[in-house]
Amino acid sequence: MPKILVISDSKEIESLLKPFCSECTVMGQKRKSQHPDGVLLDRYDIAFLDLSLDEWRDSLLQLRQRLPVVGFSAAEIAVAIEAMQLGVSDIIEKSLTRKAIEQTIAKHKRKFLTHSEGFDEIIGKSVLMQDVFGLIKKAALTESNVLITGESGTGKEPVARAIHRWSPRSQKSFMTINCSAIPDTLLESELFGFEKGAFTGANYTKKGILELADGGTVFFDEIGDVSPLFQTKVLRVIQEGEFMRVGGARVHHVDVRFIAATNQDLKALCRKGTFREDLYYRLNVINIHLPTLRQRMEDVPLLVQHFIRKHAPKRKDILIRDISDDALTMLMNYPYPGNVRELENIIEHTVSFTSGPEILPSSLPQVLQQSPPRKRSATPKMREAVAAYEKELIWAALQEARGNISKAAQILGIYRQQLQRKIKQLRIAT
Numbered sequence: 001m002p003k004i005l006v007i008s009d010s011k012e013i014e015s016l017l018k019p020f021c022s023e024c025t026v027m028g029q030k031r032k033s034q035h036p037d038g039v040l041l042d043r044y045d046i047a048f049l050d051l052s053l054d055e056w057r058d059s060l061l062q063l064r065q066r067l068p069v070v071g072f073s074a075a076e077i078a079v080a081i082e083a084m085q086l087g088v089s090d091i092i093e094k095s096l097t098r099k100a101i102e103q104t105i106a107k108h109k110r111k112f113l114t115h116s117e118g119f120d121e122i123i124g125k126s127v128l129m130q131d132v133f134g135l136i137k138k139a140a141l142t143e144s145n146v147l148i149t150g151e152s153g154t155g156k157e158p159v160a161r162a163i164h165r166w167s168p169r170s171q172k173s174f175m176t177i178n179c180s181a182i183p184d185t186l187l188e189s190e191l192f193g194f195e196k197g198a199f200t201g202a203n204y205t206k207k208g209i210l211e212l213a214d215g216g217t218v219f220f221d222e223i224g225d226v227s228p229l230f231q232t233k234v235l236r237v238i239q240e241g242e243f244m245r246v247g248g249a250r251v252h253h254v255d256v257r258f259i260a261a262t263n264q265d266l267k268a269l270c271r272k273g274t275f276r277e278d279l280y281y282r283l284n285v286i287n288i289h290l291p292t293l294r295q296r297m298e299d300v301p302l303l304v305q306h307f308i309r310k311h312a313p314k315r316k317d318i319l320i321r322d323i324s325d326d327a328l329t330m331l332m333n334y335p336y337p338g339n340v341r342e343l344e345n346i347i348e349h350t351v352s353f354t355s356g357p358e359i360l361p362s363s364l365p366q367v368l369q370q371s372p373p374r375k376r377s378a379t380p381k382m383r384e385a386v387a388a389y390e391k392e393l394i395w396a397a398l399q400e401a402r403g404n405i406s407k408a409a410q411i412l413g414i415y416r417q418q419l420q421r422k423i424k425q426l427r428i429a430t
């Protein structure tokens with residue numbers, strides 16, 4: 001159930017909304033000084049704003065970028081129109097009824113934050129991912145370009161989509177151009193489009209991604225792979241917002257926001273001279289760096305559940321519902337060099353091969369069966385480390401003394417009784 005924030009002086013609205021939310025906070029403009037600040041706003045999924053309030057505009061400007069805002073009680077149609085222009089996500093035109101509220105909430109559900117377990121379609125409850133969610137929301141508020149970095153498989157694409165979906169451009173297109181290992185000529189005609197007759201086989205005019213995304217967002221995936229020549233052309237579009245179709249002579253203007261992603265170290269590429277530094281700075285206005293899965297292993301169980309739900313419908317013969325504790329432990333002990341993508345592949349594979357409703361260790365792929373248990377922590381506690389070392393020394397002394405405790409004590413330079421106590425304490429089998 002969503003958490004709803006209501007800005008209204010009306011008392012009745014709280015009882016109207018109560019059945020639809022887990023938490024409902026009503027605050028009127030008389031209590032404006034108590035308006036939640038940005039951090040607190042993040043606790044809510046959706047806001048209902050009373051447009052009959054004198055200061056509804058101020059409230060809207062404060063709220064609109066952080067959560068969907070539904071306007072209601074517009075005194076005149078002109079107010080409703082102005083509210084739409086100022087960025088309300090929706091308007092309830094007639095009076096606020098249960099039915100209207102229910103429908104509106106259902107309509108905006110996709111945008112709700114379930115802060116505890118993820119954001120948009122990105123799963124994660126770890127502190128590292130919560131930080132990423134905060135950055136996504138900040139990036140969505142601005143028009144600045146964003147560079148998303150992180151190892152392969154960390155989820156750079158869903159992050160780019162979430163930024164677009166949460167931005168004021170969400171009603172316009174989100175277009176991806178995959179720059180990896182595509183020859184320049186192809187990239188250019190994809191991005192800029194081409195005129196009829198521009199090259200052999202161009203027997204029609206085609207719009208490029210830039211034109212199609214006008215007003216929206218263009219996502220350059222694997223930007224680290226593009227040639228210096230293409231970088232120059234991209235830079236021009238970013239700087240001037242203009243380009244020409246391949247084989248064309250007319251300059252086209254577009255309004256797009258750029259998001260780029262790479263698993264390479266662009267700074268290092270700049271030093272090497274294979275990536276333009278000016279382009280790097282243009283793209284890297286906001287940087288969102290995604291943690292590896294190894295750094296956020298506490299998210300593994302949630303991701304596992306998510307991927308089971310996602311892939312289970314592929315099995316028509318049985319319904320796979322869950323995973324056994326042992327199998328989950330094995331998944332928690334694997335280092336995931338391929339990050340979330342690898343975990344998803346593992347679950348997908350397992351779902352197709354498992355024979356019961358619960359995933360058992362035996363259904364997991366070979367690679368997990370062999371993986372050595374991960375060390376619980378890189379820096380063990382002093383007491384544990386000392387105990388392990390003592391155990392090793394005593395064991396070695398006992399072996400040398402062929403099990404003779406007096407002799408082993410002599411080797412270790414301690415009293416026999418002391419050694420006996422230690423053996424008992426450390427549960428060493430003699």
Ligand SMILES: Nc1ncnc2c1ncn2[C@@H]1O[C@H](COP(=O)(O)OP(=O)(O)OP(=O)(O)O)[C@@H](O)[C@H]1O
Nearest residue numbers: 121122123151152153154155156157158263340341
């Ligand atoms: N936090 C997450 N929650 C849910 N799904 C995720 C998450 N992170 C990644 N995924 C999924 O894992 C897969 C790999 O993610 P993605 O393709 O974005 O990787 P990438 O970071 O772009 O890697 P590469 O650099 O190799 O392209 C996708 O199917 C994506 O939906």
Ligand SMILES: [Mg+2]
Nearest residue numbers: 156157221222
């Ligand atoms: Mg990718």
